[in-house]
Amino acid sequence: QAGQLTAQERLDASGNASRALPGKVIDVAAGEFYFQAPDTIQAGLITFQLRQMGLIRRRVMTGGVARDSGAAEHGDPTRGFHMLWIVRLDSGRTAADFHRAVQAREPHKWARNLGGPGFALPPRTTNATLVLKPGNYVLTCFVGAAREDRSRYHLLNGMFKALTVVPARSAPAATPKPDIVMRLTGDGALELSQQVTAGRRLIRVENGSAKAYEFQIRRVLPGRTTAEALAWQPRDNPTMTRPFDPWGGLSDVPAGESMLTTVTFEPGDYVVGSSMRAAFTVLPVRR
Ligand SMILES: [Cu+2]
Incomplete structure (x- = not known):
């Protein structure tokens, strides 16, 4: 359906729209099964902008596959469907600890889910704006968490990435008033x-x-x-x-x-x- 994109969608897809997003914009790309994102950012007002880079984007851009089944592969209807959750870890905990605890089904009260951007049909992007304090975080995708078959759980397939937030060198941007x-x-x-x-x-x-x-x-x-x-x-x-x-x-x-x-x-x-x-x-x- 690439030929049917509006001018605004092309803008969003090219990343130019990020200029209009609040605070510091962090680009996060998601595919099977990975995130591409910075390792370290400064604390303050942050907008995470999520881009789909995996099979659903390829299918939408080529337009050859029914849009409805764009995320399905190997019998898994949500294999190519990704969202982003930002998880804050208590001091001393690492992304590896988090992955291990989820895999072992151990309690992990030391990890707090802050939410994040959801899903949009590519090339549209989604975004979420929040204030982050210095500390250790994990970027992860909980898609598939509720399924019986844990091989469909994106986090366990490797969709997690450590993010370190360091103190800012300048005063943080103020949180804007919503429309x-x-x-x-x-x-x-x-x-x-x-x-x-x-x-x-x-x-x-x-x-x-x-x-x-x-x-x-x-x-x-x-x-x-x-x-x-x-x-x-x-x-x-x-x-x-x-x-x-x-x-x-x-x-x-x-x-x-x-x-x-x-x-x-x-x-x-x-x-x-x-x-x-x-x-x-x-x-x-x-x-
Ligand atoms: Cu995912």
Whole structure:
């Protein structure tokens, strides 16, 4: 589908959009099964920008394979589907300790999941903005964690990378004020601070519930309806073409916390919410 990209998508794909993202922008590329990212960064306001570099990107760019099955390979429907979680480690713990503990199914209270950027159909990228203190971190992908077959668990397949955050040499950038606040309430409703108009918008996603929240933005495809997008389930895949494109979002917003993400909306219909909770809200975006 490469020929159908908008000018904005080409901008996003080329990385030029990172100039408009808050704080220091850290580019993270994800594929099977690796992250490419810096080893060391300075503390402060950081935006992680996640690019898909693996099989799903190759398939979308060549356009030859059905977009719906773009992440599937070897019978694994999420093999090429990657998100980023930033995990903060207590002092003295390493990324190798973290990997070992997960592999051995040992408790690891010394590792705290901060969330991160979610998935968008490439060449679109996703991003998450947060303030990082000096310390040891791990960049990882928890896709496949819930599956019985642990060979499908991306972290255990090597998708983790140590990140050291060192004290900053200059004053940190201030956290910018969001354009829109989307708040998940304790009863699972998503409340928006205002209507969304087309353009680049900084969204603060607040999780007022007691569980981590995967936040997804899906753009309803032209000719398809929001009702179809709301009703669609992954199991519909073989019989019903996916009625939306994954447009952006966050892998996790921890319970009781919030996270910032910058999203460029084109006019059209979107649904926002979480497939983990089977709860989506219709979001019409006008000029
Ligand atoms: Cu992954």
